[in-house]
Amino acid sequence: MxxxxxxxxxxxxxxxxxxxKRFTLLATLLFITVAAIAxxxxxxxxxxxxxxxxxxxxxxxxxxxxxxxxxxxxQTTPKGGPVPTKIVxxxxxxxxxxxxxxxxxALKQVHDQYFNVDVKYFNDKVDFVQTVTLKANAKxxxxxxxxxxxxxxxxxxxxxxxxxxxxxx
Numbered sequence: 484m485x486x487x488x489x490x491x492x493x494x495x496x497x498x499x500x501x502x503x504k505r506f507t508l509l510a511t512l513l514f515i516t517v518a519a520i521a522x523x524x525x526x527x528x529x530x531x532x533x534x535x536x537x538x539x540x541x542x543x544x545x546x547x548x549x550x551x552x553x554x555x556x557x558q559t560t561p562k563g564g565p566v567p568t569k570i571v572x573x574x575x576x577x578x579x580x581x582x583x584x585x586x587x588x589a590l591k592q593v594h595d596q597y598f599n600v601d602v603k604y605f606n607d608k609v610d611f612v613q614t615v616t617l618k619a620n621a622k623x624x625x626x627x628x629x630x631x632x633x634x635x636x637x638x639x640x641x642x643x644x645x646x647x648x649x650x651x652x
Contacts, residue, residue: 526550526633526640531647539617541651545570545584545629546610552635557590557603558583558611564600566632566642570611577623578651584611604634615651622652 530546547568549555560567570584588609595602615625626648633640 526553553633554604564598568631572627584613
C-alpha cells in the first residue's frame with residue numbers, strides 16, 4: 484500500500500500559504516484605504532442659518548468652524564494666492580442679493596512665501612453674513628454653494644464646494 488498522506492499535507496500547506504498571502508494583501512489594502520480617507524477628512528465644519536430681519540429682509544449666516552492647525556481664506560485674498568472663499572447663489576427670481584457677504588472673525592494678513600502674495604485668512608471660526616431681500620411676500624428657498632480652500636503651515640487641501648439650500652419664510 485502506498486501512503487498518499489504526504490502529498491495531501493503538501494497541498495494543504497500550499498493552500499494555507501495562499502490564503503495567508505491573500506489575507507495579508509487584503510489587510511494591507513484596507514489599512515491604506517482607511518489611512519487615505521482619514522487623511523482627506525475635511526477640517527471645516529459648516530453651519531448655515533437664516534434670520535428674518537424685517538418684512539422682506541433676511542440675514543443668512545454661513546459659519547465655518549476650522550480645526551487647528553488649519554485656516555480658511557478670506558473672500559478678499561488676492562489673485563495669485565490660495566483660492567478665496569466664494570459664496571455662489573443660484574438664480575432665484577424672488578430674491579435680490581446685493582454685494583458680497585460680510586466677514587466676521589479675527590482676520591489675519593501675512594505675506595505667504597509660497598504664493599508670494601499677502602494672504603488673508605481666518606483661524607478657528609468665521610461668519611460670512613449675507614443680507615438678501617425678497618421681491619414679494621412669498622415663501623421660497625435660496626440655494627447655492629460655498630467654495631473654499633484650507634491650508635496649514637505644511638500643506639493645502641484642494642478647493643472644495645459645499646452646497647446649501649435654505650428656506651426663506
